[in-house]
Amino acid sequence: MSRIATKTQETVTDVVLDKNAVARIEQAQDAMAIQAQEASTQAKTMALQVGYDGTLSVGALEDEIRFYQKRTVEAILETGKRLLVLKELTPHGEFQQRVELLGFAKTTAFRFMQAAAKTAKSSKLELLSTHVKSASAFLELVTHDDDTLESLKDMDDIERMSASELRATLRQAKEDNKFIAEKRDKESERADRAEKTLASGGPRSAPVSERLADFEEQVGKAQEAASKALLEITKQLGALNDWWSEEMTQQPGYEPGDAVPTPPEVVELAQKMHDHIERIAASVGGLQRQIWENHGHDIQAARTYVMQPGVIPGHAGQAEVE
Structure with missing residues (x-):
C-alpha cells in the first residue's frame, strides 16, 4: 500500500505591534543609555580625582581590586580608589552587593574608600602612607x-x-x-x-570689697546650703524620736513608764545618723582649724580690739571716748 504525500499549508498571520509598548521600550533603552553615559562620565571624573589610570570597566576594576587586596597600605589605597570608581559605574543599589561578592564587609569597603579619598586630598596623609606599614595603623591615621x-x-x-x-x-x-x-x-x-587697658589710660584697681563681691556671694550660698542641710538633719532626728515614741505607745499592754526595747532596725538607723553627724562634726572641726591657722590672729585681733568706755587703749586715765 503506497502512501500519498500531502503538503501541509501553514497559515501566516501578521503580528500587530503595540506602538505604545514599543515606544516605552525605546524610552527605557534610551534612559539606560543615558544612565550608562552619565555613570561613565562620573567614573572618569572620580578616576581623575584619585589618580586612577586603569581600565574603566566593571570586570577590570574587580580583577584589580582582588589583586590589591593582597597588599598592605598601598593595597588599601589602590583598592579604595577602585572601589570609589566602581561605585560610580554601578547602578544605584548594586554597589553593596558587588562589594559583598568581592568578599568585603560594608564597613571595610567604606574605610578603604575613605582612606583613598582623604589621601588624595591630604599631602600629610599621603606622606605618612609611605612610612606606616601596618594597615590598621594607617586606617587609624585616616x-x-x-x-x-x-x-x-x-x-x-x-x-x-x-x-x-x-x-x-x-x-x-x-x-x-x-x-x-x-x-x-x-x-x-x-x-x-x-x-x-593702655588705650583707656592704664589699669584701674577696684576696691577690695568689689573684687570680693562675687566670692562673698558664693560663700554665702554655700553656708546657707550647709545650714539648711543641718536643719534638715535636726528635723529628721526629731521625726525619728516622735515616730518611735508613737510606736511604743501602740505596743500591746503598754503602760506609761514601761521600758520598751528598741528594735534593731531603729538602732541601726540611729547609728547611721550618728556616724554621719560625727563625720560632719569632724569636717567642721577641720575647717575651723584651717581657717584659724590662716586667719586666726586677724580674727582674734578684730574681736578683742574693743574700745573700753572712758578709756583709749594704751592711754590709761585719758578722757572718755563715746
Missing part, C-alpha cells in the same frame, strides 16, 4: 585631621608603631594641639586686654 597628623611626620619610629600605640600617640598629639591652641587664645586675649 580618622584624624591634618593638624594632628602634622606632629607625626618627623617621628622616626612611626613605621614600627602598632595601631594601639599610634592611637595613643595621636590622642596625645590631639591633646597637645588643644592645649597649645587654648594657650595661644589666652595669650591673645591677655594681649587684647592689655592693649585696651
Whole structure:
C-alpha cells in the first residue's frame, strides 16, 4: 500500500505591534543609555580625582581590586580608589552587593574608600602612607585631621608603631594641639586686654570689697546650703524620736513608764545618723582649724580690739571716748 504525500499549508498571520509598548521600550533603552553615559562620565571624573589610570570597566576594576587586596597600605589605597570608581559605574543599589561578592564587609569597603579619598586630598596623609606599614595603623591615621597628623611626620619610629600605640600617640598629639591652641587664645586675649587697658589710660584697681563681691556671694550660698542641710538633719532626728515614741505607745499592754526595747532596725538607723553627724562634726572641726591657722590672729585681733568706755587703749586715765 503506497502512501500519498500531502503538503501541509501553514497559515501566516501578521503580528500587530503595540506602538505604545514599543515606544516605552525605546524610552527605557534610551534612559539606560543615558544612565550608562552619565555613570561613565562620573567614573572618569572620580578616576581623575584619585589618580586612577586603569581600565574603566566593571570586570577590570574587580580583577584589580582582588589583586590589591593582597597588599598592605598601598593595597588599601589602590583598592579604595577602585572601589570609589566602581561605585560610580554601578547602578544605584548594586554597589553593596558587588562589594559583598568581592568578599568585603560594608564597613571595610567604606574605610578603604575613605582612606583613598582623604589621601588624595591630604599631602600629610599621603606622606605618612609611605612610612606606616601596618594597615590598621594607617586606617587609624585616616580618622584624624591634618593638624594632628602634622606632629607625626618627623617621628622616626612611626613605621614600627602598632595601631594601639599610634592611637595613643595621636590622642596625645590631639591633646597637645588643644592645649597649645587654648594657650595661644589666652595669650591673645591677655594681649587684647592689655592693649585696651593702655588705650583707656592704664589699669584701674577696684576696691577690695568689689573684687570680693562675687566670692562673698558664693560663700554665702554655700553656708546657707550647709545650714539648711543641718536643719534638715535636726528635723529628721526629731521625726525619728516622735515616730518611735508613737510606736511604743501602740505596743500591746503598754503602760506609761514601761521600758520598751528598741528594735534593731531603729538602732541601726540611729547609728547611721550618728556616724554621719560625727563625720560632719569632724569636717567642721577641720575647717575651723584651717581657717584659724590662716586667719586666726586677724580674727582674734578684730574681736578683742574693743574700745573700753572712758578709756583709749594704751592711754590709761585719758578722757572718755563715746
